[in-house]
Amino acid sequence: MALSPAEQEVYDRSFEREALPWLDDVYRFALSLTRNEADADDVVQETFLRAYRSWHTFERGSDARRWLFTICRNAFLRTRERARHQVDLEDGDVESVAAQAGEALTAREGVDQLLTRVDLAPALSSAIDRLAEPFRSAVVLVDVEDQSYEAAAEILHIPIGTVRSRLFRGRRLLQHELVNYARDAGFATARSTGADTVTHE
């Protein structure tokens, strides 16, 4: 970068204003990819380093958080030599993993009560961690980070229809986890336990 001091000032101020405020969001996304705090730290550090270096390529007025998530995922794939291979393998398992979840929550009254009476945040957060890829990334981007299907498709380099199916299956898997949780917590009635056959990972 050969910028004049004035240009450098503009560059830094816009980076500071538009990119840096998303550091916590990028960290949450990175942690959902790595599921390990030390690795997440490395990925976030790499993300902001790359983002700063290529800030001139960021299209002004577009969504900086989406742009950072894209860099973050690429940084994650790069830092894990086998990551892309692994993602591909996991993609091939989509149907079998989803099949374990069954297609529908047969009875949800225990979960209904859970949602209104209990702080589910810790249970849900760990259930998300246990979600297999590629469902986890879709759920985290859309449901936790509030990205549109289109943004998630761009970040994950997959078609929108694939985002939709991964997201819906991920949600279904989470709901089955909640059914088990509700039963363990004593909220579920006898007929709310239709997810007995669900196994995890």
Add this chain to the structure above:
Amino acid sequence: MSDQPPAAPGPAPLKGGIDCRAALDQLWEYLDGELSPEKMESVRTHLALCARCYPEHDFEKAFLEAVGNCRKDLCASHRLKTKIMDTLHRLGFSPTRPTSV
């Protein structure tokens, strides 16, 4: 779509509208705001009039809110933020304030 909430065989479509299966099939996309304006309206109209589907709507809405809120307090550590600012500084970045993150 097969991985949408299950649609119970419900009453016939309310006049001029969609039936329960169509409403429930589109429920998640409706809650995500991902349907076309016309489809958003047809699901909204069905939900407003259908006692059978509304509990499904409330359940899925509460579920998605719980997922959306479950990691709100998860933040990067102060140590990481400092480390990143140090790295950026070495690349030539000068913050307005020493701790601008």
